[in-house]
Amino acid sequence: MNSATTNSTKPLRRFAVSATTTCAAQAEVYGKCILATYTDVKKDACKEEFAKFGACLRETLKKKW
């Protein structure tokens, strides 16, 4: 139980740090895009902004993504 918990928590923790700290700038750009369109949001409405955000996440997390 305990080892399973830590194993499942740590990658998520790393992911959380990347999403909120390391890639904060790209996340903000994406967030602003959603903020501007949230009354009429469609699939891929902020595709380009997310592509940059995702690229940053992939870059920082490498294989652990």
Add this chain to the structure above:
Amino acid sequence: MYRLARIPVLARGRARSFASHSGSPLSGPNTVGPYQVFDRYAKRLQKDRSATREGGERSRTTDYVRNEVAERMIERLLDVKRKFNSILDLGSGPGHLSNLIESDITRKVVMLDSSEKLLHRDPDEGFFDTSVERERIHADEERLLDVVAPNSQEAIVSCLSLHWINDLPGVLVQIKEALQPDGVFIGAMFGGDTLFELRTSLQLAELEREGGISPHVSPMTDTRDVSNLLSRAGFTLLTVDVDEVHVAYPSMFELMEDLRDMGESNAIVGRRGFIHRDTLAAASAVYKALHGNEDGSVPATFQIIWMIGWKPAPNQPKPLERGSGKTNLKDVL
């Protein structure tokens, strides 16, 4: 009645035996019967796990919302000028509310919860006024009358547990039945706008990334419905009001981690057991952009619906009959 097992093990895929409570989904997890919104079996597992994670430490650190609400509830309980012989705490958890009850309110507290591990998380010593007798019953909150005799309770309290009840009208009726005449029910449940920030962020992120939405945050009871439900269940002298607790978190991830440790993870029937990383990252960005505080933290709202109702009794104060007033309001105003 059907007392073979107090809590049936609702293993998925198991055929329903006919001499049983019909509450469980008839077949697969995506089939929804009447009043089946929440997967009670999953909820019990989540609560059990939350109570045992790191020996209960994680669960204890995330008690803050429940402790806050329990303190507010004690004030309401103290407004009832009566010394009870026994109080039933429905959905007590480890006893957030029960631990605060002192011997000038009651002689005995009975804690009832469907999660055995959570119920026994804390020992009595150091957590509890030991001059109050305590009993723990491990039973399903949805089947209260199986373990509690009708007309037996002086007071029933429920602090932040009713939001996982499938058949809320039915449970309120059971509570009323379990009370003695002139017995009081005081309840607090999450409802209304609870976690609307998380709900909207996940919905927007899922919509924009994946093109559709799935349930992540429970459907909530509305304040308006609660007074209707209480009067439908047969309570009188109703009081219903709303209160909020706001908590700030560093980011959405800490909020979700704390919710998990509170045993409040998603348990909607037919939920997806999976969330794509893209969606999760997107939701975190949306949460911050849409709801974020100026200092960089993100808020979470917990809206609490308070309800007080009394079981009718002949000696209770009642409104006078229409037209029996003797003072003309014209003279007063």
